[in-house]
Amino acid sequence: MRSRLLPLLIVLMAGVLLALGFPLAASQAAAQQQRVVVDRIDDTTRFAALAQFVTARDEATGAVDPADDERLHTLKTELARYQQLYGIKAGVFYRTGAAMAAAPATWEIPPRSELYDSFYSALLGRRAHNPRQVWPWQSRTLAISSPIVRDGDVVAVVVTDSPTGALRSRILHGWLLLAAGELAAMAIAVLLAVRLTGWVMLPVATLDRVTHDIATGRMKSRVEAAGGPPELRRLVRSFNEMADNVEAVLDQQRAFVADASHQLRNPLSALLLRIELLGLELPDGHTEAESVKEEGHRLAQVLDDLLGLAVAENSGSHLAATDITELVRVRTLAWQAVADRAGTAVDFAEPSRGGAVTGWADAVALSSALDAVLDNAIKFTPAGETVSVRVAADGDSVAITVADSGPGLNDDELARIGDRFWRSARHQNVHGSGLGLSIAHALLSQGGGAVAYGRREPHGLEVTLTVPRASAPARDGRTFSRPDSPKV
Structure with a gap:
């Protein structure tokens, strides 16, 4: 459940952040461009003021009135200095498109271009306040135009054509900062989602663990x-x-x-x-x-x-560190006499590495469980055959395996073995109550152990008793499972 809830929360938070991030990025780009537009409008307004009275020109011949020569010279000087300092093309153009003054001097307004559209809009008396948005991946220029009005008529237009490299760099830089903020917010959101999921799933995980304990x-x-x-x-x-x-x-x-x-x-x-x-x-x-x-x-x-x-x-368990090898050796010798009367043998194989194998168990309960398994194995082993017993350390547990040479069980019977009073229909004539393995399971489970069943090849049954190697809490008193994670 946690693996489904956590990705869902992360996806929802990511969707919210993206839904907020895209409009914010667009708004940031628009704000950066608006600053440039306002600055260019101020520049075009200043040039328009300079060119306001430099209009004494014969539009047919292009001749300039000598009285305006000084003003025109000042306008051209300002335009040239502006273009040299900022790298922005600027010019004043008559309604016909002819240049009154321009920097560079040969600059013309190309037809069917964004610059021409801005020029034409200014001829209609409108300032270019909202040009098309420039994005970081576009390498176009920004055209701003302002009309020069005299006696209520537009007599000329001031046009600026600005490169947008610096603008695009600022927009991209702002987007990188925004992306970094989004990533930081996403990291915080993931952390909160993990904590929230852990807080919600805390009782569920504890319930699952305790349910398994009770089961x-x-x-x-x-x-x-x-x-x-x-x-x-x-x-x-x-x-x-x-x-x-x-x-x-x-x-x-x-x-x-x-x-x-x-x-x-x-x-x-x-x-x-x-x-x-x-x-x-x-x-x-x-x-x-x-x-x-x-x-x-x-x-x-x-x-x-x-x-x-x-x-x-x-009964409660009295758990302690126990020499499992020695315990199994003693119980094997004790059952040897019973095996001799039945015409069978009990073979105990020492651990491969030798020495003691220590486990955490109740020695009396483990002995009783092993007795029940050995009794069952000897009963079902034909005369002349052998019951094999071995001890092995397997990771965090110690396994005692008892394998007989009897007829064994099929899959359906293996699924039912250990049930109280259950006996295979093929073995009803064998003396017993059908409670031996149930007793073994009850004795082991008190101390955290387990019983497993399997086939022995070519025939027979293999019973494995498992006890933990490390210390475990006693099960004879009520225990509470409580998570250690803090609340959110």
């Missing part, structure tokens, strides 16, 4: 309300209430199973004793009495396993 048997885990939107904080409170109710129901169920198993053992033991006494009165080889006796013992085994499962699920 794997750590029923004491809870979520401490800290940060996030009000709706998610309410969800956290509801989740904790639900977890409390589920834990209470499970505790009642386990207590009932334990009490029922314990209460049934005494009358069942008395019943088995009476069956034994009754069997003494019957003739030898009485099959019905033997069947009743066998079923009674099986029922007693089921009750013992139920009691063991209830105790395993309800």
Whole structure:
């Protein structure tokens, strides 16, 4: 969810910044050009004032009245100096397009050009206040014209043709500063989006982690309300209430199973004793009495396993650093006698690097879980075959693998193995209650361990018990998962 929410926020913020950036860039370019236009209008107004009375010219012959000769000379001098200082072409042109004075002297207004359009607009008595916008990628000039009016008529036009290199450089520089500001704002927006997403997703991530803990048997885990939107904080409170109710129901169920198993053992033991006494009165080889006796013992085994499962699920773990290699070696030797009676063997392979392999586990619980797995492996291994046991350190965990040489399980059966009271239809004649692997799982999950199942080639079942190598918090008390990230 975070991977979808964060890009969405970033895209929205980028869209907002771009939507603001483009108009701002255009406005900045227009402001820069407007400064140049105002400056050129001032220049053309000054030249228009100089040329205001230099109009005594015979437009047919081009002759100038000697009285205006000094004024015309001053105008030409000012235009030439202006062009020399600023590199801007400037001139005063009659209505016919003939030059009164121009710098450079040979400059003419080309027809069908932006300069001609500005000149023609001035002939109509309009100043060029809003010429077409110049952009940094355009290498054109900026034409500004002002009319010279006498007695209400436009008698001449002052025209300037400015190069736009400096203007375009200023616009580009402003755009670079604007782009830098946009990038900085985008970086801040991304940072805020990350913080905002983290704040929103904080309870969700904690809920996910605690839900996984509860799903794997750590029923004491809870979520401490800290940060996030009000709706998610309410969800956290509801989740904790639900977890409390589920834990209470499970505790009642386990207590009932334990009490029922314990209460049934005494009358069942008395019943088995009476069956034994009754069997003494019957003739030898009485099959019905033997069947009743066998079923009674099986029922007693089921009750013992139920009691063991209830105790395993309800007991706390006493975790400590444990020599896993030595523990497995001791339990393997203990089961060797049982394997000998079944005509099988238990082979323990020392770790490849030798020496102790240390894990963080409850030694009693791990021994009981390993006993349940070894018992199951020996029962299903045919006479003359071997049960293989090995220990290996795998990253942050220690794995104990028990592989038998039995018939094994198919994919559907592997998906169900470990379910309570479940047994393969092909193995119903094997003695057992179907609770051994469930007990192993319950014992390991108390200390953060796990049980995995797989095939052994060419045939058989491989069970892997995993415990962590590093210290982990005890699971016998309520634990709260609380994120450390600060609020936004």
